Amino acid sequence: MHTTATATIPPLVELLLLDPGTHDDSQAFRGTYWPRTIAQTDQNGRPVYPHKRSMVSYYASDGQRTSGAETSTEFIDPTTEVPSDEAWTRTHIAWPQAADVDANLVAMYVHFTSCPATWPHTPLSHPSLTLLQHPSNNAACAGGQCSWRCYRQ
């Protein structure tokens, strides 16, 4: 069902993402931000998905935040089913300002934005999907020859 290919990752992103110290910090990174998440609200201030907590900010391609310091507004895609009395916008709590220069988040953003342009889409059978596994979770990458594994459907 799957075809596989090995992706080439820019060295700077490898440095930030694959450095053992950086990876070991992942739990601290998680504990810094995820406990801050709270339920998004509709136009009347009611929680929309009480058990799916969130935190949202928007960034331009120059890295500058383009949404508020306290909250962010999301415009819901029309393919999302919503109860008839809900607005098509939602309000989320914003990321703290410290997140804008957090090395882990910046590395992930760079990784994400660089992937579509960097990786070839052929001879993969479906170009719309990419599934990555971090090399530390992939036994085939043991021995220091790390690269992300790129699985495409």
Place this chain on the structure above:
Amino acid sequence: MLMALLSAVTGEPLAGYEAMQTAFRVVFDMQADEDGDPGPEGVHQDSADVTAILLVGRDNVQGGVNRVWTLDQPSGKSCDADLTSGRLLLETTLLHPMDMLILCDREVRHEVTSVAPQDAMHRALRDVLTYELRRAPLDGRGGS
């Protein structure tokens, strides 16, 4: 800082694009009556060009399966019959921190299934980081 990194990596930053960065935490806690559905909206798109879903951590979790569908899959919760309809492109579970699923959002729809605790005596947590990359709106973003 981000601009410098983008330039260093790609050589051509994605001018005119905007990234929506979201932390999601889904909780299943029987004692607190928290239901653990990370995708209450069901099958949907994000109005993005590219969507990335990166697992940050799973604690005491079973489920949370990511499904990717063709565009003719109806919005909302999928049913068992949909799974054999030919519209399901991918079904996978992000199990380890840093596992990431990237979608061309204009070409597919996606959803994630409910999570439940492996040990019912403790709460289940699923933490995800998502990026939605889209052309920036001309009128800026709201928020305060």
